[in-house]
Amino acid sequence: MRMSISKNKSKAIFLVLSLVILGACAPQPRQESSATEPKLKTSCKKGSIRRGDCKLQGLAEQTQEADSDLWEHITSGFQLTDYTDNPRVQEYFEFYRDRPVYLQTISERSSRYMHYIVEAINERNMPLEFALLPAIESSFDPFAYSHGRAAGLWQFVPVTARHMGLPRTWWYDGRRDVLASTEAALDYLLELHSRFDGDWLLAMAAYNSGATTVNRAIRRNRKAGRDTDFWSLSLPEETEAYIPKLLALTQLIKRSEEEGIAIAPIPNEATFEVIDTDGQIDLAQAAELAGISIDEIYHYNPGYNRWATDPNGPHRLAIPVQSAEQFRQALAGIPPSQRLNWRRYQVAPGDSLIKIARRFNTDIATIKAANELKSNAIRAGQTLLLPSASMDDSHYSLSEGQRLAAAQQKGQSTGKQAVYHQVKSGESLWTISRRYRVNVNELARWNNMVPKDPLKIGRKLVIWQSEPISVASGDRGSRSVIRWVSYTVRRGDSLARIADRFSVNVNEIAQWNNIDTSKYLKPGQVLSLYVDVTQLSGR
Structure with a gap:
């Protein structure tokens, strides 16, 4: 287990930049090291369920001083430097250069985690540009949550988290664990680097959009006789911007003094x-x-x-x-x-394990383990031993429940009134937003979600409205029957024409499909629509 990272060890780790690259995981050879330089070994086991539980072993004594500023050390390890003149990189270079406050924010947020990330990159002899990848993914916010149900510094989606062995339980989410997710992200990049024949740009593209998407784009180009490098591929818009953003940001940090941008130094030592x-x-x-x-x-x-x-x-x-x-x-x-408080609780008539777990902010598995229960069956009068927090919930302000509560209260500052909706079978954020006549993105934000998140039956959602709408009255909301429709764009179609045909508006279609209203639709393009079928009578 990676238990303690001392200052002596952390300084020695940075000597790895001068080691010979023995494996195929780096695109360029490095300067050969002397016999006295330390070698890194790790007790991390490939395929370990708990990533981040590693310990550095066999470090020789330090033979030279590392850079005192971690930013200097990072920029000295950049390897992807052949693309500075690329127009797409230049565009984002100028974008970031004009936003120095953003760079300061990144520097401040990353200061807790950057040293650990750099060590993990150095262990793998990878380009140090990857130390800035969380800036593009999450702006170094470990609590970030975005589309596709991506979470954490490295924005792992559930399927990739499972692939990389990051556990998710009621108590713990490995995607947000800085140690575990960093190890998993770098291992995943190495896996993709190998899969795409040592091309780091294609590996990053696959990290963002999936290996299947990148392989499909490569096959299209090969069939058409075109180049198959990253810059020549037709990829999702987000992915085409993803790599230029990283390369631009790394170059701006390298040239920050030259550009007159002050970036707060980060001490090159364990935090x-x-x-x-x-x-x-x-x-x-x-x-x-x-x-x-x-x-x-x-x-x-x-x-x-x-x-x-x-x-x-x-x-x-x-x-x-x-x-x-x-x-x-x-x-x-x-x-x-x-190290935990325990209380005794006498089961009341009508109680169930799930009700008790919710009331005392714990989970069923923990109650069963503490009380040696073999099933979920309990009886009135039975005494259960329950773990309980030592302080009121409000003191755990960054727990998942309190972050959700804070998000749900954000609408209060706008002067709107809160309406609470309990999720029923078959409902989605889209259908609920239509019912209450609110924007689906706002509904998701109020509840610390993203629009495509699935809902659990019984979950309570907050909806902020200027004027309460009675959905039980005879208005359109009570009569609405919302259905998902997959629509294939035909020649001559436009967003306005499709919106009129299905009694929705253009902005809703754009939100549902993450498309730009200023761009033309292509015949064969498939759109998701959420349609009130009661409004289609006679059409």
Whole structure:
């Protein structure tokens, strides 16, 4: 397990930049190292369920000083430098150059995590441009959530997270765990790099849009007798911008002084140590032991969804280096059985495990394990032992539930009134937005979701409205019957014509299909429509 990253080790790690590249995972050879330089080994096992649980081994003593500013070290390890004159790169170079505040934001947000990311990249002898990939993916926000249900610094979607062994439970989401997701993202890039014959640009394109999409584009070009490099492929618009953005950002940081842009330095040293907790622990208690705020615990450990770590692991916490020794000593004085509060609860008539779990902010599996229950059956009068948070929910402000509550209250500042809707079978954000006559993107944002997220029956959604609409009255909302329609564009079609045909508006079609209203439709293009079939009578 990667438990502690000391300053001596972190300095030695950067010597890896001068090692000979032994594998095929880097596109360019590096300067050969001397016999006295350290070699890196890791105890990470390929295919490990818990990624990020690695430990650096066999580090020789440092033989030279590393750059004191981490940005200097990063820029010295850039390898993808042949594209600075590309017009698409230049376009985004100018875009970022005109937004120095954004660069400062990136520098501030990344300061907690950048040293760990750079170490992981150096271990793999990969281009250090990848240290900036989270800036493009999430703006270095570990709590970021976007379309396709992508989450975390590296924006893993569920299917790729499963492929890379990132667990997702009620308590924990490996996609947001900085340690685990960083290891998984870099391993995935290496996998794609190998699959696309050592081409880093194609590997990045596949990371963004999927290997199938890139392979399909390559086959099209080969069939047409065209080049198959990244710049020659026809890829999704987001992917075509993705790589130029990264290359532009890395070049701007390299030339920041020349461009007159001040970027706050980041010390080239570890910002946290990873400490074994030997079991589940209340995050408020952990914060108290370390002498830091609960929010700070969450910022360093954003993978934990709730008020405590996952009872099934990972059993570790990243703690700021200045607090690590205090935390380690304080933790040693508390037996594992006392790192959570426990309460006894007498089952009432009508209770079920799911009701009790929701009431006490825990999950069914934990209740069953603590009480050695073999099934979900319980009886009135039965006594259950339940884990409970040591503080009120509001103190865990960056837990998943509290982040959702904060998102749901954002509409309050606009002077609108809140309406709550409980999700029923067959409903989606699209159908609910039509029913309440609100924008689906706003509805998703109010509930910390994205428009295409699936809904769970019984989930309570907040809807902010200027004037409450009674959906039980005789208005159009109560009579609406919304159906999903797949429509294939025909010759002569336009967004306006399709909108008129199905009694929807142009902006809705654009939102549903993530298309630009200023661009022409192509015959054969398939559109998703959410249509009120009661409005189509006689058409």
